[in-house]
Amino acid sequence: GAVVSQHPSWVICKSGTSVKIECRSLDFQATTMFWYRQFPKQSLMLMATSNEGSKATYEQGVEKDKFLINHASLTLSTLTVTSAHPEDSSFYICSASGLRVNTEAFFGQGTRLTVV
Amino acid sequence: ELKVEQNPLFLSMQEGKNYTIYCNYSTTSDRLYWYRQDPGKSLESLFVLLSNGAVKQEGRLMASLDTKARLSTLHITAAVHDLSATYFCAVGGGSNYKLTFGKGTLLTVNP
Numbered sequence: 001g002a003v004v005s006q007h008p009s010w011v012i013c014k015s016g017t018s019v020k021i022e023c024r025s026l027d028f029q030a031t032t033m034f035w036y037r038q039f040p041k042q043s044l045m046l047m048a049t050s051n052e053g054s055k056a057t058y059e060q061g062v063e064k065d066k067f068l069i070n071h072a073s074l075t076l077s078t079l080t081v082t083s084a085h086p087e088d089s090s091f092y093i094c095s096a097s098g099l100r101v102n103t104e105a106f107f108g109q110g111t112r113l114t115v116v
Numbered sequence: 117e118l119k120v121e122q123n124p125l126f127l128s129m130q131e132g133k134n135y136t137i138y139c140n141y142s143t144t145s146d147r148l149y150w151y152r153q154d155p156g157k158s159l160e161s162l163f164v165l166l167s168n169g170a171v172k173q174e175g176r177l178m179a180s181l182d183t184k185a186r187l188s189t190l191h192i193t194a195a196v197h198d199l200s201a202t203y204f205c206a207v208g209g210g211s212n213y214k215l216t217f218g219k220g221t222l223l224t225v226n227p
Binding site for chain 1: 214216219222
């Protein structure tokens with residue numbers, strides 16, 4: 001399958017600071033990338049969908065000013081958690097789909113964010 | 117709104133036994149996925165089911181799809197401890213592979 005790399009794998013930050021998470025498709029062009037959030041022992045919840053060169057589409061209840069998503073190239077999308085608070089602590093997972101991999105989206109390794 | 121119901125949510129079974137996890141979804145879809153997640157890890161793709169009647173098998177796991185009943189099953193045969201994990205089904209909608217996930221089934225296989 002196609003490879004999606006997410007970085008960092010884990011990050012600890014102080015309340016009030018911002019954190020950027022990167023999601024890269026290594027061997028295909030990702031026309032669409034998805035960002036999910038997963039709380040402990042729960043399922044994945046879609047936060048937003050981003051298409052290369054366009055503004056992200058956020059799911060209901062997700063604050064677009066707090067979770068900034070940029071998809072400036074066909075291989076990179078970033079999620080920035082602005083002014084992070086302890087309740088933002090979670091596991092964030094990206095996935096990517098593209099024309100070459102046209103039956104499914106492939107998932108990154110996930111990022112464990114802890115806000116202290 | 118697409119809803120995906122997975123059951124059971126918790127499954128404890130002994131090695132060597134068989135069991136089935138069920139995934140029901142509420143609206144028509146042409147794609148059904150099964151994933152495995154180990155603690156602290158991301159998702160591992162197990163099966164992609166794209167048509168009615170599709171059946172796929174990998175080792176001790178077999179997945180099937182009935183689009184008319186809006187039902188997919190993940191059957192575990194002769195379970196082993198290494199299968200212990202959380203299993204998610206997810207249903208695709210639209211052309212961009214947006215997924216709606218079930219709540220997951222935490223499978224524990226006891227020696």
